[in-house]
Amino acid sequence: MKPLFTFNNSKKAPKNDQPDRAVPVSRPLSHSLEANLLELQQGVGKSSDVVFRRIGQITDKFPLALVYINGLVNSDKVNQAILQPLTESTDLKEKEMTAEAAFNLIQDQIVKVSDMAELKTFETLQASLFEGNTVILTEGMNRALAADTAGWEKRSITEPSSHGVIRGPKESFTEDLRTGTALLRRRIKSPDLRVEEYKIGQRTQTSIAIVYLKGIADEEVLAELRRRLNGINTDRVLGSNYIEELIGDGGLTPFPTIQNTERPDAIAGGVLEGQIGILIDGTPFSLLAPSVFFNFFQSVEDYNQRFDISSFLRIIRYLSFFVSMMLPALYIAITTFHQEMVPTTLLVSLAAQREGVPFPALIEALMMELTFDVLREAGVRMPRAIGPAISIVGALVLGQAAVQAGLVSAAMVIVVSFTAICNFVIPAQTMANVIRLLRFLMMLIAGILGLFGIMSFLIVLLIHMAGLHSFGVPYLKPVAPMTPRYLKDIFIRAPHWMMKTRPKIAAAQETQKQSSVPEVKPADRSSQHKEDDSP
Amino acid sequence: MNKGSRKRSRRGLLAILSFSLATAGMTACWDNRELNELGIVSGSAYDREDGQWVTTYQIINPSATSSQGGGGGGQGGPSPPFLTFTERGSTIMEAVARSNLTSTRQLYFAHSRITVINEKVAREGIAQLLDLFLRKPDASETVNVFLSERRAGDILNQLMQITKNQGTGIQLMIQQESELTSYYQGIKMFELSMALSSESHCAAIPEIKLTNREIINKIQEAESTDLPTRIALGRLGILKKDRFIGWMSDREAFGLSFMTDKINSAIIPFTSDPEHNEKLDASANLMDSKTIVRPVWEGDHFVMDIDVKGNAMLLELKGKADLSKPAEVSKFERNIEQNILEYINRSWRTVKKLGADVTMFAPLIHRAFPKRWEHIEKEGNWDTVFQEIEIRPRVSISIDRFGLSSKSYKSVEQD
Numbered sequence: 001m002k003p004l005f006t007f008n009n010s011k012k013a014p015k016n017d018q019p020d021r022a023v024p025v026s027r028p029l030s031h032s033l034e035a036n037l038l039e040l041q042q043g044v045g046k047s048s049d050v051v052f053r054r055i056g057q058i059t060d061k062f063p064l065a066l067v068y069i070n071g072l073v074n075s076d077k078v079n080q081a082i083l084q085p086l087t088e089s090t091d092l093k094e095k096e097m098t099a100e101a102a103f104n105l106i107q108d109q110i111v112k113v114s115d116m117a118e119l120k121t122f123e124t125l126q127a128s129l130f131e132g133n134t135v136i137l138t139e140g141m142n143r144a145l146a147a148d149t150a151g152w153e154k155r156s157i158t159e160p161s162s163h164g165v166i167r168g169p170k171e172s173f174t175e176d177l178r179t180g181t182a183l184l185r186r187r188i189k190s191p192d193l194r195v196e197e198y199k200i201g202q203r204t205q206t207s208i209a210i211v212y213l214k215g216i217a218d219e220e221v222l223a224e225l226r227r228r229l230n231g232i233n234t235d236r237v238l239g240s241n242y243i244e245e246l247i248g249d250g251g252l253t254p255f256p257t258i259q260n261t262e263r264p265d266a267i268a269g270g271v272l273e274g275q276i277g278i279l280i281d282g283t284p285f286s287l288l289a290p291s292v293f294f295n296f297f298q299s300v301e302d303y304n305q306r307f308d309i310s311s312f313l314r315i316i317r318y319l320s321f322f323v324s325m326m327l328p329a330l331y332i333a334i335t336t337f338h339q340e341m342v343p344t345t346l347l348v349s350l351a352a353q354r355e356g357v358p359f360p361a362l363i364e365a366l367m368m369e370l371t372f373d374v375l376r377e378a379g380v381r382m383p384r385a386i387g388p389a390i391s392i393v394g395a396l397v398l399g400q401a402a403v404q405a406g407l408v409s410a411a412m413v414i415v416v417s418f419t420a421i422c423n424f425v426i427p428a429q430t431m432a433n434v435i436r437l438l439r440f441l442m443m444l445i446a447g448i449l450g451l452f453g454i455m456s457f458l459i460v461l462l463i464h465m466a467g468l469h470s471f472g473v474p475y476l477k478p479v480a481p482m483t484p485r486y487l488k489d490i491f492i493r494a495p496h497w498m499m500k501t502r503p504k505i506a507a508a509q510e511t512q513k514q515s516s517v518p519e520v521k522p523a524d525r526s527s528q529h530k531e532d533d534s535p
Numbered sequence: 536m537n538k539g540s541r542k543r544s545r546r547g548l549l550a551i552l553s554f555s556l557a558t559a560g561m562t563a564c565w566d567n568r569e570l571n572e573l574g575i576v577s578g579s580a581y582d583r584e585d586g587q588w589v590t591t592y593q594i595i596n597p598s599a600t601s602s603q604g605g606g607g608g609g610q611g612g613p614s615p616p617f618l619t620f621t622e623r624g625s626t627i628m629e630a631v632a633r634s635n636l637t638s639t640r641q642l643y644f645a646h647s648r649i650t651v652i653n654e655k656v657a658r659e660g661i662a663q664l665l666d667l668f669l670r671k672p673d674a675s676e677t678v679n680v681f682l683s684e685r686r687a688g689d690i691l692n693q694l695m696q697i698t699k700n701q702g703t704g705i706q707l708m709i710q711q712e713s714e715l716t717s718y719y720q721g722i723k724m725f726e727l728s729m730a731l732s733s734e735s736h737c738a739a740i741p742e743i744k745l746t747n748r749e750i751i752n753k754i755q756e757a758e759s760t761d762l763p764t765r766i767a768l769g770r771l772g773i774l775k776k777d778r779f780i781g782w783m784s785d786r787e788a789f790g791l792s793f794m795t796d797k798i799n800s801a802i803i804p805f806t807s808d809p810e811h812n813e814k815l816d817a818s819a820n821l822m823d824s825k826t827i828v829r830p831v832w833e834g835d836h837f838v839m840d841i842d843v844k845g846n847a848m849l850l851e852l853k854g855k856a857d858l859s860k861p862a863e864v865s866k867f868e869r870n871i872e873q874n875i876l877e878y879i880n881r882s883w884r885t886v887k888k889l890g891a892d893v894t895m896f897a898p899l900i901h902r903a904f905p906k907r908w909e910h911i912e913k914e915g916n917w918d919t920v921f922q923e924i925e926i927r928p929r930v931s932i933s934i935d936r937f938g939l940s941s942k943s944y945k946s947v948e949q950d
């Protein structure tokens with residue numbers, strides 16, 4: 001319970017005393033091809049995937065070399081656009097010219113690659129290699145050419161596996177950052193969509209792109225995000241949670257302050273609401289910030305279905321949140337402290353079930369909840385082939401067999417199962433995990449203090465949540481501080497035509513009329529073509 | 536938030552936290568009772584013998600009552616749906632405390648449904664009992680109260696069919712009776728205390744009895760279709776100032792229900808053709824009845840104007856009748872009204888004899904004539920004023936529905 005009170009918002013200050021922080025020393029290329037190659041070779045060691053390919057050693061006129069990393073480049077592209085033109089060029093073989101002229105000739109005419117760059121230091125050269133470029137080094141020049149030949153094996157765009165919807169786009173991000181930005185560009189065809197790229201992680205040099213709509217995203221939030229990203233001092237970023245934890249607010253709060261999703265439409269929706277998307281190379285999961293508590297109960301599905309059913313489902317989600325957090329605790333509290341609250345018939349049948357149970361309700365509940373979490377974790381770890389085994393065994397441990405063995409009461413099995421099911425209703429896994437933890441705390445308190453304890457804990461929790469911020473946005477906005485007109489998309493989902501303004505929840509700069517289209521009268525609202533309002 | 540105030544708020548939070556943690560430790564499960572430590576009381580009975588309280592508690596036996604027998608603990612052999620404990624003590628709570636000498640379970644009263652009071656106990660006064668129920672936190676004031684002429688504990692021992700939980704069963708019985716028959720209403724402990732502390736200081740408690748001497752208290756005996764002894768509702772006991780003063784028969788109680796506007800639905804038998812046949816040979820269901828009582832000061836005594844209005848549905852008819860003729864219908868209506876008048880008058884005679892204002896005239900007079908009431912209170916002569924009260928009942932019943940046929944069967948037969 002103690003961590004809940006840590007209001008630490010300023011822990012993200014860069015730590016400069018880290019020992020292995022790279023000291024930027026720039027080593028320039030030399031004029032000698034052999035010297036350059038040797039230096040490069042020493043730099044990467046005997047890595048088998050680095051290919052050094054020398055050309056023109058026989059003619060001796062302009063010896064040059066290609067360096068690339070096998071697997072990161074598209075071999076066909078290297079062969080056809082670089083190697084073939086270079087070896088077949090008569091000019092290069094026969095014409096007399098200076099090294100400078102030859103270098104320019106290669107750059108301008110011979111190499112047929114769209115994206116080329118000149119490199120002058122070994123550091124940039126190495127970095128360029130690791131991005132899949134082919135580096136062309138020539139004799140007599142202290143500059144090198146980098147041709148973009150990146151073409152590694154990529155996973156194709158598939159259906160999202162963790163955020164499924166019934167009606168809606170079936171694309172998800174892949175591990176490739178460029179695919180991600182392209183998916184977003186395809187959804188928001190506006191020049192205001194800005195993509196800023198960062199390299200984070202001294203060793204992994206992971207590309208991270210922040211995506212936002214200029215003019216809609218709050219400049220202050222942007223500045224704060226940039227400051228936090230620049231302040232990150234780590235040697236690795238291997239997934240989205242590295243970034244989430246390094247830049248998130250709230251200290252040791254269990255509540256997430258940044259959303260994550262693998263759905264491009266969810267990121268596009270958030271960006272249109274003024275949130276900032278953070279795409280990370282190497283993981284299909286992207287982040288959205290700033291995020292308030294209620295964002296975690298919104299699902300893209302809400303905007304793809306009619307408003308009435310969406311509102312209903314959203315209410316169900318909030319209910320499930322509370323049920324999942326409190327049901328075992330309420331069961332404990334009511335059956336051990338407040339028996340008068342249960343209808344007599346139910347009480348009698350509960351008492352009958354408890355007749356042969358050896359443990360107090362609290363121990364029974366803790367035991368069963370832990371069992372469920374063990375099962376759940378086992379289900380994730382299990383190889384797919386033996387997956388069905390877990391459901392069979394699970395049904396025994398958490399089911400009728402356990403009741404018949406006299407270990408637990410049947411009511412407790414139902415409570416635990418319903419709690420578990422409710423937990424899966426919450427669209428954001430991070431939020432669902434919060435209550436997985438809080439549940440245990442709540443059960444303990446309910447076992448000591450009953451309903452009074454549950455109520456006190458809820459109050460403490462509320463106070464804690466009211467004190468949280470996500471990038472300067474109060475965590476309970478727009479409920480606390482209350483802005484009634486922003487509530488259209490919080491507990492219910494108002495029809496699209498009613499949501500004319502962009503709520504300022506996500507720190508959007510201003511409340512704007514939707515789509516800057518002149519206001520449409522309700523009579524012809526069916527023909528209205530609107531473009532935003534869906535995070 | 537600047538640094539200083541954040542530091543201060545953190546210290547405040549820590550203080551709150553440590554305080555709440557400390558209190559959590561202090562409480563140490565003081566109220567923690569597991570369900571299998573509780574004896575859920577469904578009914579209690581109070582007798583007095585040799586100057587001591589004899590209390591009987593009926594405890595639900597969960598594994599026998601619950602539908603699926605319970606998990607794990609279902610040992611073979613039928614066990615009764617409830618068990619009873621009888622204890623003696625100079626006070627009620629002493630008797631309760633002594634029950635722990637024989638019972639494995641802590642008595643838990645919150646789900647108690649009925650309380651049966653022996654007539655003798657009621658004659659001596661039930662103030663102590665009322666106080667206990669209003670004072671003790673887990674004693675529910677919503678228990679239905681009954682009077683019993685025989686030993687009250689015997690009632691709780693009697694097994695019931697269909698509704699195995701006897702306390703609940705008796706509560707259902709009285710609810711159904713007041714809903715469908717309306718001879719009298721069940722009274723709950725809080726209603727009883729409210730009635731006894733009102734201006735009239737009177738209350739009516741239904742009687743609960745066993746139809747035979749012998750008690751059916753073994754499940755084997757309860758397996759026959761027609762139990763030789765059953766639980767039944769009987770007369771209406773009248774209390775004045777927490778003491779029992781007498782009984783009213785169920786018919787007299789019926790009239791009282793009309794006077795106090797407590798009729799929900801009732802069956803009224805009547806004579807379809809009083810000129811030729813005096814016997815009751817038809818009945819109607821009074822579906823909706825409203826009584827308005829108005830006190831009037833007539834110089835030297837009060838007269839209560841009692842207006843009963845209601846709608847009825849014809850249910851059975853012996854003689855010839857054509858219901859499409861309004862004259863015949865209104866003849867029936869007059870007969871029904873006559874019967875109700877008879878009920879009311881008979882009831883009033885008994886009430887007057889008992890001298891107990893269960894008709895609740897006192898609050899009405901207080902409301903209508905506050906000055907005169909003050910005078911009565913000062914004189915303390917309500918009892919004599921009450922004896923001088925005259926009632927002027929007027930009943931108007933209309934038969935709105937005749938059921939599915941518009942002619943009596945006899946008429947059809949002759950046609």
